Amino acid sequence: MVVDPAEIQLRTERVSAYFHGKAAVREATLVFPRNTVTAIIGPSGCGKSTFLRCLNRMHEMTPGASVTGQVFLDGHDIYAPDVNPIQLRKRVGMVFQRPAPFPTMSVAENVAAGLRVNGNVKRTEVSTIVERALRGAALWEEVNDRLDKSALALSGGQQQRLCIARAIAPSPDVILLDEPTSALDPISTQRIEELVQDLKEHYTVVIVTHNMQQAARVSDYTAFFYMGELVETGLTEKLFTRPAEERTEAYITGRFG
Amino acid sequence: MTRRRGRRRLVSRIMTGATVLAAILAVLPLFVIFADLVIKGVSSVNLDFLVKNPAPPGVPGGGVANAIVGTMIIVGLGALIGLPIGIGAGVYLAEYGSSRFGNTVRFIADVLNGTPSIVVGIFVWTWLVRPLGTFSALAGAVSLAVLTIPMVTRTTEEMVRLVPNSLREAALALGYTRWRTSVTIIIRTAWPGIMTGALVAVARITGETAPLLFTALGNLNFKTNVLQPMQTLSLQIYFYAIGPFPEWHRLAWGSALVLMALVLIFGITARYATRARYGR
Numbered sequence: 001m002v003v004d005p006a007e008i009q010l011r012t013e014r015v016s017a018y019f020h021g022k023a024a025v026r027e028a029t030l031v032f033p034r035n036t037v038t039a040i041i042g043p044s045g046c047g048k049s050t051f052l053r054c055l056n057r058m059h060e061m062t063p064g065a066s067v068t069g070q071v072f073l074d075g076h077d078i079y080a081p082d083v084n085p086i087q088l089r090k091r092v093g094m095v096f097q098r099p100a101p102f103p104t105m106s107v108a109e110n111v112a113a114g115l116r117v118n119g120n121v122k123r124t125e126v127s128t129i130v131e132r133a134l135r136g137a138a139l140w141e142e143v144n145d146r147l148d149k150s151a152l153a154l155s156g157g158q159q160q161r162l163c164i165a166r167a168i169a170p171s172p173d174v175i176l177l178d179e180p181t182s183a184l185d186p187i188s189t190q191r192i193e194e195l196v197q198d199l200k201e202h203y204t205v206v207i208v209t210h211n212m213q214q215a216a217r218v219s220d221y222t223a224f225f226y227m228g229e230l231v232e233t234g235l236t237e238k239l240f241t242r243p244a245e246e247r248t249e250a251y252i253t254g255r256f257g
Numbered sequence: 258m259t260r261r262r263g264r265r266r267l268v269s270r271i272m273t274g275a276t277v278l279a280a281i282l283a284v285l286p287l288f289v290i291f292a293d294l295v296i297k298g299v300s301s302v303n304l305d306f307l308v309k310n311p312a313p314p315g316v317p318g319g320g321v322a323n324a325i326v327g328t329m330i331i332v333g334l335g336a337l338i339g340l341p342i343g344i345g346a347g348v349y350l351a352e353y354g355s356s357r358f359g360n361t362v363r364f365i366a367d368v369l370n371g372t373p374s375i376v377v378g379i380f381v382w383t384w385l386v387r388p389l390g391t392f393s394a395l396a397g398a399v400s401l402a403v404l405t406i407p408m409v410t411r412t413t414e415e416m417v418r419l420v421p422n423s424l425r426e427a428a429l430a431l432g433y434t435r436w437r438t439s440v441t442i443i444i445r446t447a448w449p450g451i452m453t454g455a456l457v458a459v460a461r462i463t464g465e466t467a468p469l470l471f472t473a474l475g476n477l478n479f480k481t482n483v484l485q486p487m488q489t490l491s492l493q494i495y496f497y498a499i500g501p502f503p504e505w506h507r508l509a510w511g512s513a514l515v516l517m518a519l520v521l522i523f524g525i526t527a528r529y530a531t532r533a534r535y536g537r
Contacts, residue, residue: 061429063355086432094430100423104445114431166431 093167157188301511339405347413378468397473412454
């Protein structure tokens, strides 16, 4: 895959991830161009979520987990000793499988949750940023009359978009989506997929999905993982129509996984 | 086929009925006790009873003002010492307690939970009353705190563990530090549950008598100095109930009613004050 170096937002170099010394991802080298959507696909247990969690250093928060290799965000290795993972995570937002709004916070407080830890956001700016983030997550029209109500009163799909709003409120460079629609109904799923298209205007998006149709619909690039190994990566259109690898073809035609 | 279904329905009904019966039996004592207390105690409770101190034997009237205030001071002090330690230990066990140290603390808390309260009283007598040379409200409060700590530690741990891990991950992914996640997300989410546990513990120590016999001792006078012996409602009930005078027995019933009412009022207030901000 040839990409102009200036257009590379995120790049991994021989990243391996381990649980208690056992490799879940082996030497994955991958490039994420700016303002694109990259889908990571593969059967359950292939290491795709683990790989995603290496991109914002969440993997190392699991007891017994470790990472080797390098991940470059705008050319800087995020695993360098002087990098504070807390600061890094403000630049790389993440949304998880199940919507996880904070139950003790209102809709607006949820969106602002990441701003508070940023410290230097002025109180007067918060409501502006909250509105912008909710609009960015295509949720503003639905919740602007109940910003001070419990986030738990929203539907599952709305809660997930709220989590997206929460992730984009601190203006990160990269958004990681870990199977964001696997707990949602088809209509909510469709809205999230449309939203992913909008998100790439401002952010570099990486989405893990077990749904190949979804990967084909939303992504520009696709990476196929199998048993911890990055088998193939390339333009989504090419990977799904003319895969170079036997295993990729077997997977996308449904012969396993 | 139909006979089987008939049997299945019958078994289902019997089991449902049995659990309903068990549920009724579980709450029945509360109503019986409360009704009994009201019937036997309400005649002694009036304004004088609440605002006057005990009268000497043989003199009619008198009240339990000293015991009400004493109960509040000793239980309040006990909660003040015990709750922060218990809640802190519980949070530690839930958040970092998978270590060997954590397992040891958990085991000791369980053992302490099963320790008879009278033993705790003797323990505090040995370590606090004897060295200080006097029975005191403070010693009473310490013995109640010792009883509170393991209870609250375990309930807090349970409640913090109930908070889904997804919330922790979400907070960490937003750039929260570990301690900030613990305080602003995990503990805040578990807070109503933690408070319920604390409430149950405080209600229980309010009725404790045995450890106070060795520590607070009791006092027929109105005292607020925590370094002196002090009366509580539970001690008052005990002394009056084992006394020889029918008048004292009447006062014991009255005290019991006041104690029960105090616990109920406290419970309802605390539950209201700590209810979840967003009820579901």
